[in-house]
Amino acid sequence: MAYLKRVNAVQSYQTDAPPLYVAGSIIMAHDSNTLYNSGNILHGMTRISEQEIAEVLHMADDLQRFRMLMMKYECAIAEVRTKLENLNRDMSLKYQRNPFESIKSRLKTPTSIYDKMKRRGLEVSYDSIAENLTDIAGVRVICSFVDDIYMLADCLAAQDDVTVLQKKDYLAEPKDNGYRSLHLIIKVPVFLADETESMTVEVQFRTIAMDFWASLEHKMKYKRDIRNPETVSEEMRFAADLINQLDHRMTQIREKIDYVE
Numbered sequence: 001m002a003y004l005k006r007v008n009a010v011q012s013y014q015t016d017a018p019p020l021y022v023a024g025s026i027i028m029a030h031d032s033n034t035l036y037n038s039g040n041i042l043h044g045m046t047r048i049s050e051q052e053i054a055e056v057l058h059m060a061d062d063l064q065r066f067r068m069l070m071m072k073y074e075c076a077i078a079e080v081r082t083k084l085e086n087l088n089r090d091m092s093l094k095y096q097r098n099p100f101e102s103i104k105s106r107l108k109t110p111t112s113i114y115d116k117m118k119r120r121g122l123e124v125s126y127d128s129i130a131e132n133l134t135d136i137a138g139v140r141v142i143c144s145f146v147d148d149i150y151m152l153a154d155c156l157a158a159q160d161d162v163t164v165l166q167k168k169d170y171l172a173e174p175k176d177n178g179y180r181s182l183h184l185i186i187k188v189p190v191f192l193a194d195e196t197e198s199m200t201v202e203v204q205f206r207t208i209a210m211d212f213w214a215s216l217e218h219k220m221k222y223k224r225d226i227r228n229p230e231t232v233s234e235e236m237r238f239a240a241d242l243i244n245q246l247d248h249r250m251t252q253i254r255e256k257i258d259y260v261e
């Protein structure tokens with residue numbers, strides 16, 4: 001028996017086993033104690049529609065597999081980070097500069113996985129999640145220079161245990177809004193105690209300036225009350241062009257510095 005409750009305020013909630021799981025606005029657990037122990041959020045437990053119950057129960061059955069899946073994606077992120085960090089070590093010794101400034105990574109939250117599956121009209125189940133989402137594991141590499149983006153991406157893609165499933169070059173062909181980045185969807189093996197599984201990771205490469213732009217643009221997307229959205233979009237496109245010019249200018253300056261040395 002699973003216990004279900006609708007919540008508004010709680011976005012994510014974690015507890016030790018037995019599992020309590022938050023998917024969108026629904027909390028589920030395999031037993032009532034887990035919910036009771038979780039305190040306040042139990043108050044006002046209500047029934048939800050039959051269809052929602054069926055859907056969430058299906059997810060509850062998949063819960064242990066889902067946790068395993070997330071653990072494997074976590075391992076995949078660690079693998080990719082190590083690969084990039086090793087490239088950085090090698091290149092900084094050889095060329096006296098770091099090809100990237102920083103790496104960020106994130107595991108998609110259960111809430112965000114649930115929302116994306118719903119948005120795409122897909123069934124929310126283990127198999128469907130594993131099959132349809134390619135960005136559960138996300139790694140973002142922030143470089144100083146555009147040529148380092150291609151160099152790093154090529155080196156990563158050339159590794160024996162890396163398979164590139166998709167490459168989107170928004171540097172060569174920026175999106176209409178001005179977005180620039182290089183996206184790779186890759187598969188990397190994850191070695192566990194009694195199995196090896198190939199996991200999908202989305203890797204985004206961009207410059208510091210492009211990252212600055214993308215985070216502002218991302219914020220803009222979630223703001224519904226912007227006055228003159230068309231003017232703002234136009235300004236964002238203009239800023240994206242300036243950033244592109246700046247990135248190229250910085251590369252030229254670096255080349256001059258390198259040449260003098």
Ligand code: GTP
Nearest residue numbers: 135168175177179183204213214215216217218219
């Ligand atoms: P999603 O459904 O959002 O994953 O997009 P997609 O499957 O069409 O793939 P795409 O490679 O275009 O985008 C993947 C990710 O790149 C997004 O989830 C964002 O993190 C980032 N991204 C893509 N386009 C934009 C954009 O216009 N602005 C910003 N800020 N980020 C973007």
Ligand code: MG
Nearest residue numbers: 134135136202
């Ligand atoms: Mg995506």
